[in-house]
Amino acid sequence: MKLVRGAWKILVGIKDALVLAAMLLFFGLLFAALAAKPSPATIRDGALVLALSGSIVEQPTEADGFAAFAGGSAPVKEFRLRDVVRVLDKAKDDDRVKVVVLDLDSFTGGYPAALNEVADAVRRVRDSKKPVLAYATGYTDSGYRLAANASEIWMNPMGGTLFTGPGGSQLYYKGLIDRLGVNAHIYRVGKYKSFVEPYTRSDQSPEAKEASQALYGVIFDQWKQAIAKARPKAKIDALLMTPDAVVTAAQGDIAKANLDAGIVDKLATRIDFDKRVGEIAGTDTGKIAGNFRTIKYDNYLAANPLPSGGDAIGVLTVAGEIVDGKANAGTAGGDTIAKALLDGLAKKSLKALVVRVDSPGGSALASETIRRAILEAKAQKLPVVVSMGSVAASGGYWVATAGDTIFAEPTTITGSIGIFGIIPTFENTLAKIGVTSDGVRTTPMSGQPDIVGGTTPETDRVLQAGIENGYRQFLGRVAGARKMSVERVDEIAQGRVWDGGTAHQLHLVDRFGTLQDAIDFAAKQAKLDPAKVHAVYLEKEPGWLSKLVANWGGGEDEDEADGDVFARIGADRQAVLARALGDMRRLTRTSSIQARCLECVGMGPASPSRDDLRLMDILLARFTK
Secondary structure: OHHHHHHHHHHHHHHHHHHHHHHHHHHHHHHHHHHHOOOHHHOOOEEEEEEOOEEEEOOOOOOOOOHHHOOOOOOOEEEEHHHHHHHHHHHHOOOOEEEEEEEOOOOOEOOHHHHHHHHHHHHHHHHOOOOEEEEEOOOOHHHHHHHOOOOEEEEOOOOOOOOOOOOOOOOOOHHHHHHHOOEEEEEEEOOOOOOOHHHHOOOOOHHHHHHHHHHHHHHHHHHHHHHHHHOOOOOOHHHHHOHHHHHHHOOOOHHHHHHHOOOOOEEOOHHHHHHHHHHHHOOOOOOOOOOOOEEEHHHHHHHOOOOOOOEEEEEEEEEOOEEOOOOOOOOEEHHHHHHHHHHHHHHOOEEEEEEEEEEOEEEHHHHHHHHHHHHHHHHOOOOEEEEEEEEEEOHHHHHHOOOOEEEEOOOOEEEOOOEEEEEEEOHHHHHHOOOOOOOOOOOOOOOOOOOOOOOOHHHHHHHHHHHHHHHHHHHHHHHHHHOOOHHHHHHHOOOOEEEHHHHHHOOOOOEEOOHHHHHHHHHHHOOOOHHHEEEEEEOOOOOHHHHHHHHHOOOHHHOOOOOOHHHHHHHHHHHHHHHHHHHHHHHHHOOOOEEEOOOOHHHOOOOOOHHHHHHHHHHHHHHOO
16 A cells, blocks of 8 residues: 555656656746747847848748747748838838848748838838948858848858859659659649649640749849949949859859849958947947947837737738638738638728738639638728739739729749649559559449549549639639739730739839838828838737747847858758658648649749748658658
8 A cells, every 4th residue: 555655656756757848848948938938028239230141022821839849940030021111111221120130041032022022121221321331151142132232242251152043953753753653643733833844744834934934034134223223333244144254263262253243232241240330339348359339139029019009901911822721920821811801801901901912822712712801992982902022923913903003113923823633643653562442333423432443533633624614703803803814814824923023014013112101102092192101011919928938939139141152052951851741642632623833933032831840840850760
């Protein structure tokens, strides 16, 4: 009996210890989060530091509170576009900000339209006669788009900048799928609808290549024009077209070649750069050499909240892949976004609605769910204006058809009006290991689609007919919204992707302008003074654990430099592996009819998604033990 009592006491002690450890962990994390929470009260004279250690996006992905404590690759930090622009515009007129510092060492980029908007904001700071200093070990195309507008561009002498231009290799899995015995049944409409090609071909189709060359050519020309305007004395043509000759002539010293070409203004270490910033912003006595008075981005953002006076203009954000059901921020869950809008219409006393679309598309069903919710705003007689962000293609354009007026940027990626469906079956895969299937069918559709036995011809015809019907609906939505004939829409549709400038010529968009331009226009449509309104963002609030993780992790002081050219190649290897694994998962998990754009992927931030990174970590942990 004493033995039983003793064992019981040990178990109770273990339980109490575990509870105590859990409580200590929770309160430790809570304390760390509160300590890291931005504090507006700490703003003082100094240098505003934008350490853009990640990508610029329309809506940051909500942090996964549980995954954050499970190990694996840290997700790439994301900066909200409108926040970065607001911080720069506030800094322009703030006497406390003596200089703006762009730390672009770990910048992973963004879509062209987002980069242009931030670059314009940087230029406004510079034009106000306030110094803007940029630093990196080596600039990417995206990083240099921002840095070109700085007053001074600094670079590490051990680094170097090589421009690549848009484009590159796309992975194709047809050979792998055949080897595994997977039968990918593809149902699609649109000769330019290339999203399914990686699963059906071993190379790019002539139609997809034609569309990509046209899109990338326009985007690249716009990038070169912007750089020439910001840095008219920089000689970038030779570095773009004959980089080998330029680097060889400099005896392999890429940094010196950049300096000679006027790409950068100064080659120096980060310590020397920090000393230069200290000369302008001031230094703290008693600290090591190279320090300077710093205004942290998060603190400055918290000190400059969004305006809240005047009438309310609702802004509904549709950002990321459009999926069925509910989803956290960074992914456009059809039900989540519809509910956010309907709740806003019921509670917010909105005078107009702006729909901000920044999505390459996704589920046609979810796109229609969002579109129908937007029509409820129209039913309340509210003006509805669509503001296209960096990308509003395929399902993103489906959503946009609900607007009265569509704004876009010249570098917005849009169009891709076409749909498809994918169903993989594994009869050949199972046959390789001696597994077969059989059964009794009462109709041609019994047990269909049969992922272990394959589809029947009748099933294939039914599913293809459903896709064609969905395409006709898509054409009808566009024709009605844009006041075109269905035949005309079909001519410019076929899944083809367009840049914003061409889309304007094709009457797929109405005006050029930013989100703020769209908000001002919506206010005028509601017969309001744009100076006397404020935006109400109709978004699902992140959960408390996500906020905890966001405040606790990803601090500016933990940034790691991106490194030289060889270091970036190493990072690219990780990105390629993560992307390949993610593509295979998407083949097996894609559900419902899809309206999605492949070309949009290659124009975005140069980093894999968080889900792809997580899958890679799981597999690497499994196979590297």
